[in-house]
Amino acid sequence: MHPIEKYIRSVPDFPKEGIIFRDITTIVQSPEGFQIAIDGLEELVKDIDFNKIVVLESRGFLFGAPMARDLKKSVVLVRKKGKLPFEKIAQDYELEYGTATFEVHTDSIEKGDKVVIVDDLLATGGSIKAAAKLVEKLGGQVMDCISIIELKGLNGREELEGYRVDSVIAFDGK
Numbered sequence: 001m002h003p004i005e006k007y008i009r010s011v012p013d014f015p016k017e018g019i020i021f022r023d024i025t026t027i028v029q030s031p032e033g034f035q036i037a038i039d040g041l042e043e044l045v046k047d048i049d050f051n052k053i054v055v056l057e058s059r060g061f062l063f064g065a066p067m068a069r070d071l072k073k074s075v076v077l078v079r080k081k082g083k084l085p086f087e088k089i090a091q092d093y094e095l096e097y098g099t100a101t102f103e104v105h106t107d108s109i110e111k112g113d114k115v116v117i118v119d120d121l122l123a124t125g126g127s128i129k130a131a132a133k134l135v136e137k138l139g140g141q142v143m144d145c146i147s148i149i150e151l152k153g154l155n156g157r158e159e160l161e162g163y164r165v166d167s168v169i170a171f172d173g174k
Contacts, residue, residue, distance in 0.1 A: 002169045004040055004148065007033030019174055022149050024120050028062055037148050038066050040168035041118065045071075050114040050143045052076050056102070056131055057083070063148060064118035076108040076115065078131045089137055093130035102127065104134045111139030122147040122167055123174075125159030132163060 007030055009023040027033040041063055052074045055064030061077070068075045081090060081101035088103040109115065117131050122145070132142045142163055150156065150167035153174040157165050 002040070004033065004036050004169055007036065008149065008169070020171075022121065022151070022171060024059060024062075024148060027148070037063060037168065038070070041067055041146055041148065042070060044146050044166040044168065045116050045144055048116065048143050050116050052109065052113050052115045052140070054078055054104075054109075054115045054117045054131055054135060056117070056119040056127055059120035060118050063120060067118065073116075076104065078102050078104050078134060089134060091130040091133045091137075093126040094124070095126065096124070100127075102130045102134060104131075104138070106138065109135055109138035109140040113138075113140040114143050115140050116143055117145045119145075119147045120149065122150040122156040122160075122165065123154045125154075125156030128156070129159055129163075132160070 007027045009026040011021040011023055014021040027037050053064045053068045054076045055061045057079045065075055081103055084103050084105055087106045090101050090103045092099050092101050115135050117128055128145045135142050144164045147167045150170040151174055152170050152172050
């Protein structure tokens with residue numbers, strides 16, 4: 001058992017029956033849990049050459065920003081549509097019931113940048129894949145896609161085929 005597991009609250013039958021919701025709020029509520037999470041993510045990328053951390057709104061911000069501070073990397077915000085004030089590009093992605101759109105500022109990634117994408121959870125892979133496409137549209141290279149938790153039963157890793165994918169902890173099921 002990974003030490004982070006004791007800080008993840010599992011909520012049965014949320015948002016619907018048969019689903020076990022993996023709640024990360026209990027990680028950030030604990031200084032020890034939060035440190036274990038950040039350390040775990042940093043361990044995943046210790047041997048990777050990269051210069052920017054791309055964080056996904058909103059929970060990816062919680063984990064990617066302290067990593068960037070520790071590792072002395074830039075932070076790139078991938079935000080939901082309509083939140084960024086400057087020139088931006090957009091990428092749609094699929095949700096369980098519909099679509100959503102991510103945006104990133106056009107000056108946040110330069111040709112040749114090597115990035116690590118950080119989110120709290122890998123489920124279906126749609127949001128991380130959208131972020132990867134935004135990075136590539138701007139000339140960047142995705143070196144790894146990392147998360148605290150991976151839900152294996154939702155096949156996000158398959159959606160991200162062709163990308164390196166790592167997580168601190170993985171759960172079977174959805």
